[in-house]
Amino acid sequence: MSKQNSIIPLSGKLRDMVGYYRRNKKGKKEWWWRRAPQNVQQTAPTKRAATDFGTASRCSRLVRHALRPWLRYYGYHFDHNRLNKAFINIIKADTDHNTGFKVLTHHNMQSLRGFNFNSDKTIHEFLTSPPLITSGQDNTTTILLPGIHLSNTKTNKGITHVTVKAIALPFDHRQDAITPVASETITIKRKDIHQAITLTLPASKEQTIILLEIQCGYEINNTIEISANKQTAAMDVIAVLPAVKPKKIRRIFRNKTPQLYIIPPCCQPVKNHQLSQTTSLYPLKE
Template identity: 30%
Template sequence: MAKQMSIIPFTGKLGPLIGYKRNGNYFLRSMPESVQQTAATRRASRRFGIASRKGAFIRHAFYGHLDIHCDGAHINRLNRLLIAAGDHHEAITGFRFNQHTGVDRFFPVAPRLLSNGVLNIPAQTIDGYKGITALEVKVIATRIDFISHQVAGSETVTLMIAPDTTFQETNVSLEVPGEGSLVVVFQVRAMYKDGPSNSRQYMAADIIAVAAPRVPKYAHKRTYPKRTILLPGLTYPHKYTSVIQLE
């Protein structure tokens, strides 16, 4: 690969060259003359394409609600998770939009999503940090239909918590109607007197729960054959009937 030194770098195809960006720098590579794909490489390419589109869908479903800076590698990290997960979307639980800091730094006892759609934040001791006056907690719940690629709705709940204190157990009700999986992101920002910290060490946003769509339960009503009264002097078909003889 070659590093681009021009005043205006580019990404994408330009003749036989491909420009791309990595870690803030721009590079060039030449296009291969021909590509021989096997059945395995075609399957891998198809899985990568599906995961990439799904990853972009998930990211854009949350970008408008997030208040933190995502790290430069979060796109590829999420795609790798989705490739391995396939249709088991619960596997993205634990994904960090900022890989440098996780929610566990601020909340050592992890929040958990209950079956009734309530997020339980257990009681625990919150550490203090120099110059930090509060922790802003933002719960983002989004209903995502991975089949139709639709966002049914979102709800956000914000809490302000004092550091260096004992946090009392709190339940947050997440009412997001619609079809699809409920994906919950737990965001934490450290706050100074004059505003939020911009340090990547003091901001976190993790996917803490993915609840699969609820499968509707149907009551199966047992049916019985019709009962027929047999009258004297008449004949009746006996198929699928139970017969009562009149006395």
């Protein structure tokens, strides 16, 4: 592996070399060379392991594409490899299926709780206590936040407002796309930072990933501008709700007549044995 020093960097395969880039700690691209393998031999176990890895990568891509409007605020601070590794661990935790046929079960999906999309900041650094999630009878999911703690440090200098939002992600790995649902954005002033907040999301019939996003901003000309500092924003997975099973509909019949379980006997014609023995319908001729 060697670094490219040319003016025009190259990406892709060139003879027996492959050009690619990766970002450094400052977020800038660095172009590198590596030698391509001459031949790749895959055995049957390797192919099955590659199938499970493909399933995890596909699930990670579904989540990233669904959260693209919110991840653009974090830019290069979000590492895709961390999300891929999280789904790979979920796939590996499935012990009920053989390699190559593993799936994402709801029990193993609970390991996503606490996953932070901003590796430098978590929502627990803003909240005074963990959020409380309840399911209402009107097919809604309520998230109660007792309060937010915003420390008065240099990184938060100039912050005047805090915005809070909840995102529901109905997750189904069999689909090609996921449509997220966001709650209303609540904006509170810094002096009222310890007030309780209630967020409402519509309930979904599928397995749902609940995320909470907290961002800090400052007021300019009566408008709230979100801060670009990565130390003032966080978005974490707070819960993975199971799929709602459909209720059994009990059929109500209007006819209240009780069902008849007694089968009436079959009426058979009675034979006149005396008539057949003594008399005849047609008299004999003499």
